[in-house]
Amino acid sequence: MLSNILASSRGAGGCVTNTLIGLAKICGTIPLYAYGGIGNDENGQFVLKLLKENGINTRGIKIFDGELTAFTDCMTEESTGERTFFHARGANRCFSYENLDFDSINTDIFHMGYALLMEPFDREDKEYGTVMARALAKIQTKGIKTSLDMVSTENDRYSEIVQASLKHCNYVIINEIEAGKTTNISPYSPDGKLDANLIKKICEKILVLGVKELVVIHAPQGGWAMDSDMNFTYVPSLKLPEGYIKSSVGAGDAFCAGMLYSIYKELAVEESLKIACAAAASSLSEIDSVSGIKSVKGIIELFEKYKAG
Numbered sequence: 001m002l003s004n005i006l007a008s009s010r011g012a013g014g015c016v017t018n019t020l021i022g023l024a025k026i027c028g029t030i031p032l033y034a035y036g037g038i039g040n041d042e043n044g045q046f047v048l049k050l051l052k053e054n055g056i057n058t059r060g061i062k063i064f065d066g067e068l069t070a071f072t073d074c075m076t077e078e079s080t081g082e083r084t085f086f087h088a089r090g091a092n093r094c095f096s097y098e099n100l101d102f103d104s105i106n107t108d109i110f111h112m113g114y115a116l117l118m119e120p121f122d123r124e125d126k127e128y129g130t131v132m133a134r135a136l137a138k139i140q141t142k143g144i145k146t147s148l149d150m151v152s153t154e155n156d157r158y159s160e161i162v163q164a165s166l167k168h169c170n171y172v173i174i175n176e177i178e179a180g181k182t183t184n185i186s187p188y189s190p191d192g193k194l195d196a197n198l199i200k201k202i203c204e205k206i207l208v209l210g211v212k213e214l215v216v217i218h219a220p221q222g223g224w225a226m227d228s229d230m231n232f233t234y235v236p237s238l239k240l241p242e243g244y245i246k247s248s249v250g251a252g253d254a255f256c257a258g259m260l261y262s263i264y265k266e267l268a269v270e271e272s273l274k275i276a277c278a279a280a281a282s283s284l285s286e287i288d289s290v291s292g293i294k295s296v297k298g299i300i301e302l303f304e305k306y307k308a309g
Contacts, residue, residue, distance in 0.1 A: 129164025250289025
């Protein structure tokens with residue numbers, strides 16, 4: 001079956017670029033630092049330039065000679081915005097625990113992503129379960145709060161790899177598929193519909209597995225959160241007009257950026273979910289991951305304009 005490509009464009013993507021640039025666009029006064037690996041190639045320079053243009057400190061970026069900068073071919077269906085990803089891990093296979101300059105990490109929050117996509121961090125660690133868990137634990141010893149994101153992928157060790165890190169996380173911000181794989185609890189009822197009661201059960205289990213403060217799950221239907229006191233909150237997605245959505249690529253990272261901004265500003269959980277849902281909605285208005293994301297003022301205005309009745 002032949003499918004025609006109607007247009008193509010290049011944009012930076014992934015956890016580091018999407019989430020940090022999203023945060024920079026939401027609030028330009030938060031100090032932001034990038035850590036990760038790129039190849040010594042054109043794409044790597046493109047990523048560095050974009051991060052710097054958005055005021056993000058790149059001292060934690062390591063360049064690996066002879067490696068490609070990781071890239072993803074994202075195919076977006078024109079009428080629905082649905083996406084299929086083809087990913088080359090490139091330099092992400094090289095960036096490891098030893099490349100993290102722990103002494104230079106002096107932030108309020110350290111957000112790690114993506115579990116299941118960074119091979120050196122997904123490897124087994126006899127003491128902590130995984131290298132990622134060891135890294136998060138070390139960062140927490142500095143008094144820094146930690147946050148985790150992951151990818152939706154097939155892996156026989158999915159729950160094993162993720163669960164090792166949970167006890168070293170203050171926050172987890174993931175989608176409903178990842179949440180189900182983490183806990184081995186499907187978020188869908190037998191009729192295939194997303195079930196809020198099952199989402200609640202998943203949140204409870206993730207907290208029991210060790211997350212200290214907040215579990216956040218997002219889906220096309222909205223965002224759910226449960227805090228350490230088991231308070232459960234839901235905010236539905238915005239009702240966007242026909243033709244608004246250009247692409248859904250990066251929407252999860254935009255949601256994550258909105259949530260991290262709100263956590264950093266110590267906002268109430270319901271207000272945080274509203275900002276996160278509206279940040280995700282704003283990203284849908286452009287073909288790439290970050291161009292559509294508005295300032296926090298614009299995000300709040302967007303929520304009020306299109307909030308579910």
